[in-house]
Amino acid sequence: MTGLLKDTIVLVSGGTHGLGAGIARQAAAEGAAGIAVTGRSVDAGEKVAAELTELGVPAVFLPADLANTGQATSTVTRTIERFGRLDAVVNAAGLTTRGSMTDTTPELFDQHIAVNLKAPFFIMSGAIKHLKDRGAGGNIVNIITMSEHAGQPYLAPYVASKAGLAGLTRNAAHAHRWDKIRINGVNIGWTATEGEDAIQRRFHGAGDDWLDKANTSVPMGKLGQIDEIAEFVVFLLSSRSGVVTGSVIDWDQNVIGGSD
Template sequence: MGLLDDKVVLVNGGSQGVGAAVARAAGREGAVVAVSGRRPEPGEALAAELAAAGGQAMFVRADLTDAEQATACVARVVEAHGRVDCLVNSAGLTSRGTLLDTTPELFDQHIAINLRAPFFAMQAAVADMVRRAAPGTVVNVITSSAHGGQPFLAPYVAAKAGLIGLTRNAAHAHRWDRIRINGLNIGWTATEGEDATQRAFHGAGDDWREQAAARLPMGRLGQPDEIADFVVLLLSDRSGVVTGSVIDWDQNVLGGLD
């Protein structure tokens, strides 16, 4: 018996990286999985992979920077499967900007994908749960940088810190609806997106992962499948009554000093 047997799970930003790992883990645990993203090729390939493994899966093409499309993702899943039991917001933008060089356009891009998209996806999913008077779960994938972060992550930190506040606010508002909403502040993780970011903004070479790992306490970067297992636990009944928690999934300790 899987942790998510017969649950309908929507993973926004689920066509690659952490989102794709969550989709695979949810499928292994018995969920009906829907993934959303802008690019149909990886999204449809992932849905086909999950179906070939014996599960039910669908891809919803959406530009999550558009609030209407973020809402429509939920509507598409409800139309196809009758409900959304679990929502994972894993889409993210990590392009660089400091307080001094961030343009209004860059700031708005970060707000659109890192804060506004989760807000309106949650609005639609929670509305479906409330309409059905049914319990549900939401997990927002955030970042340990939301505690302050590097100077070159100013708009990213601003948006993700807002998502922390939103997670707690929504959890408090809907605890009597038995809707549990939690967040995960993930640390440095080896994903396709991180590889592209390191090469584009930091001139990283092919050995950047090894160099990064040597500077980390556990000697390696976090892995998407490890995060995915944690997300599935939070989505499932095995995480009990926990709601409104924003958990630091990282190997560096907040407030610790050497």
């Protein structure tokens, strides 16, 4: 622990599982003054909040279905009510239900837009208004995806929503740089999470050895790791990342544009 987030109040959307929970734990390890995590699973959310509290960091679980804009925006106001202010936001929630250009229904498309783009938009909006009212700077990190560059054919609505979030990240960063609100994004590649395990089994017929096979199929011999990504996200949230804003950073072992 180096205290990167000392005296910082952090909101992590999608903080009950996987990468979001990992980011919340890393924020606690780096001395955050308070952490709010959101999600739909009450059991998982309360478990993460209790774990963070045991680490010595005041924490709260805010149940929310991010597909509901009102519930999404309320996570900002409820965090401020609980801790008195909000300094940093991580939008880590994401829907990855499969769909191609030819079989995606309007309903599935709308679900992806609601969770992956609309919710981050209005969470950011609420946080930015709060920071401007306080006259305080702040930091936002959006978890995006390498697939926003083009992606797989079976991820069409996911790609559409996440590409929108990449553009939004740059737009908001430009709009609020004079407010000293830094906004960045991380395009994560294939990452080993419990959510990915469920996806591989549900949509791709993967067996118990899928992760071993996946690790041998990538250049570095392992998929992206939650703890490594979480450390980088917390760095971006901290003053140690300096003046960087509007960056959407590829966190992956495959190089976009590279060809063998």
